[in-house]
Amino acid sequence: MIERLLVTGGAGFLGSHLCDRLVDAGHDVLCVDNFFTGSRRNVAHLLRRSNFELMRHDVTFPLYVEVDRIFNLACPASPVHYQHDPVQTTKTSVHGAINMLGLAKRVKARILQASTSEVYGDPEQHPQTEAYWGRVNPIGLRSCYDEGKRCAETLFFDYHRQHRLDVKVARIFNTYGPRMQPDDGRVVSNFIMQALKGEDITIYGDGRQTRSFCYVDDLIGGLLALMDSPDGLTGPVNLGNPGEFTMLELAEKVLNLVGGRSRIAFHPLPQDDPRQRRPDITLARAELNWAPRVGLDDGLRETVDYFRRTWLDAA
Template sequence: MNRVIKVLKPVRSGRKSIDRGRALVTGGAGFLGSHLCERLLADGYEVIALDNFHTGKRYNLAGIARDAAFTCISHDVVDALPMDIAVDEIYNLACPASPPHYQADPIHTFKTSVLGAINLLELARRHNAKIFQASTSEVYGDPLVHPQPEGYFGNVNTHGPRACYDEGKRSAETLFFDYARTYGLDIRVARIFNTYGPRMRPDDGRVVSNFIVQALRGDDITVYGNGTQTRSFCYVEDLIEGFMRLMRSPAGPNHPVNLGNPGEFTVMELAEFVLDYTNSRSRIVHRPLPVDDPRRRKPDIS
């Protein structure tokens, strides 16, 4: 395994004084991670982004790469972390999150969730840092309860093609709460629902980006199943605000917290909206529903 760590040094000074401490963001070059890095910098943190750049992209960090309070480290959380990275807060967003990406190397996906969590929890333990885990609504599987409350245990296929991601995230949640009970770590666990916004990858295979790309190209809009399955979509800046509020809460809840938009749309409604908004002449075509694709997904955030 490659344990070489490449640090990209900041080259510009003159930033406002740092008063919030130092935050480590794993998966910092990804869709969510890059937005989180920007928010933390704006709030006065010194920020270290760590990414293996398998799905994260350096251009996502272009707007902050020269900030004196920002450092980027090329490293995989599966490998041992240098314990001398002294931080006050850790945000673990490291893991491919779209089916084409996490299914491309399912074993590494599972290792990223589990070994990555252990490595980061040990780092938090060493430095007494508050630590945030980006979990997922996928832990609910194809839910039998709707909307999904945080106390719902889910309906997940433990050995299907999506299990590397779903079960990896469930295992990471277990590790976080066991570390909290055993060592008194200050943890936060967020179950993230569908999110959209700038820096979504056009090839990530998720429904929003798929439909937009297909419509703009004039390709057929591919709807899997009959299109009656539902999703709820949260704008990325609203989600990041949720991250910050959860981390700022005076005492961490003793359970995971749903973060997402409680508004619900059918996949067909989304497809028709994209067609109308882009004035595309694309046709809607139907394909068989993928294995274990959830029929309904909506967070209970009450």
């Protein structure tokens, strides 16, 4: 069935890939973005499609449109961007959630919240299951994002309980792929751009901290599966790749792909940087029949090719 779908943050890294899939499926897609971290170039190829519409709008202000489903992806997701204006980051998560939930309530739309593995903070449980409540510093440099997303989850479940709103909550773990910003401060884009430019590869701490990396195509498949799941599955549902790598291992993989003469340079670990992060995706496997398919080597190869084509000359 063809539906009218709203994607907030739709010109961003994840949002633009989601818009691609929805437009190709024949849905009418309204992409909303304030272009703080999103870019028109990410969706420029969709502007000629008759079932795609782009609107400049900030979700901290109400939006009055008629839609069947809402994907709420609006919020800067990298430390560089969300720490640039931490008050606005919290507003985007909290006021944005309130406004989108209010819209969903008015038009009786199903709404999906793009939450984050950052709700787990620096976890004491490893790997992290959805039942884990997290270990988050509420007054730290990362708390504008971590606590903003935690509050957004609270709002989603309160709207579900109080107003019987049809909600879905996805906890997204580290995701990478084409259309990442070259200067967004995320580890994959940092390592690739540094290697392409022959600069030192910057590793914070001793490099033994771990992350899990999910290729963007896999992640979008998980979001779509969750949105289409039965009413009883509200989430939260972890979406990510359970493969776990140290920062040193990731740096070595990037250097092997790019080549060159870059060396590894160690710097002090930032405040509240998690030591471990890996999703338990048992729930997603069982309820969504979803699991990532793209391995890190293959995904990095695609991502390096994208950065080389798109950003190297400009850099």
